[in-house]
Amino acid sequence: MTIYLDVIWFLNFCIDFLLLWLTAVILKRNISKKRLTLGAFLGSLYVLFLFLDAAILYHPILKFIYSVFIVITTFGYKRFGYFVQGLFMFYFSTFITGGGILGIHYFLKSDAEIMNGVIKTQSSGMGDPISWLFVILMIPVMLYFTKRRVDQIEVRKLRYDQIMNFELKIDSITLKGIGLLDSGNQLHDPISKNPVMILDMTVFSDQVPEAVVRQAENLESIGELMDEPNPWQDRMRIIPYRAVGSNNQFLTGCKADSLNVWENGVKYETSNVIVGLSFTNISGEGEYNAILHPKMLSNAKVTSTAS
Incomplete structure (x- = not known):
């Protein structure tokens, strides 16, 4: 050879x-x-x-x-x-x-072959x-x-590394989940200038009052729903935003009482936060159910640290 x-x-x-x-x-x-x-x-x-x-x-x-x-x-x-x-x-x-x-x-x-209806295998013992x-x-x-x-x-x-637990309080409701800190999220409330976090309503809709869900989900006909009793009516906001490749759009939001975020054992607390209610799944793999605004941590105060 x-x-x-x-x-x-x-x-x-x-x-x-x-x-x-x-x-x-x-x-x-x-x-x-x-x-x-x-x-x-x-x-x-x-x-x-x-x-x-x-x-x-x-x-x-x-x-x-x-x-x-x-x-x-x-x-x-x-x-x-x-x-x-x-x-x-x-x-x-x-x-x-x-x-x-x-x-x-x-x-x-495959080392097997069929001869006259019988499967025959062959091996040299030395591998192929x-x-x-x-x-x-x-x-x-x-x-x-x-x-x-x-x-x-x-x-x-x-x-x-950018995923952290959060606890959101709105009225008498406490929502707990996992948020992604997204530096690309620069959404603000046009009136109060407070940062806006995005909440995945496909996960939390059953914990939010039904009237709030209907108004947030049917933003185009919100005028017809204004007369419906809504316990969060004074908290509701209309937030304009623009996504890549699309025209100006609007998102229903509400004023939260407080937001607690835990990062590496450190607890951050802030009250200047608007929650945008999104009915589109924001994480296809379910890794997180909210998108946090970076200013929420920079403006928050540290209330406790891990021992």
Whole structure:
């Protein structure tokens, strides 16, 4: 059997380059192409060592030491934590990419065939070899998938960092839920200039007086509903707003008595808040049921802290 060592080396060089690039992207490190190329070249040399008749080259400790040199060559050594983070992320990128390729390969592969109505299976006991063509095609796919999943994890982590519990008091009603602190929410009451939070009425409608729900839900015919007894009539507001890609719209709101928000064990309390009543689900996955205004925390007072 003819082995084209140069082709095998070049393929491994490309794979090492992509894995190191993915590691740099995940860690958000600005690494030059020269260092990436040098690190990939050092990693690809290991393929040549495997053709030497030396059992020690297969030892896990030697492999680990070799990967340490690859990471230091590519990312440098600034401090121990910086180095360890790069090393573990390099292993993570390698294992998830290689494991994904193996998983897809065995998912698509079948060792069974039907002969004369009888299912026949065959196994060599050594596993099924993966073709180089399959590896070449799947490496970019797995790299793209890994990067997208890491990006989604980061977005979800950032979102959860901005999620906090709240307690809203309006008249004799207390509403408790989870709010998202959205810096893009700049909605204010045009009269009092108080910040406006958005409350998901698909969650809280059964806890709000029925007359309030009807007036808020039927804003276009609110004039016909004004004569209906409404315990929050003096609290009601009409708030104009403009969403991206749409014309000016209006939102029914009401003045709240107080709002308590907990962030990292710290309790913030404010009374200058207007609650916008939205009948559109604001979180498709149910992660939160209100959108908080950033000024609610900046203008609030700290009433208690976690011990």
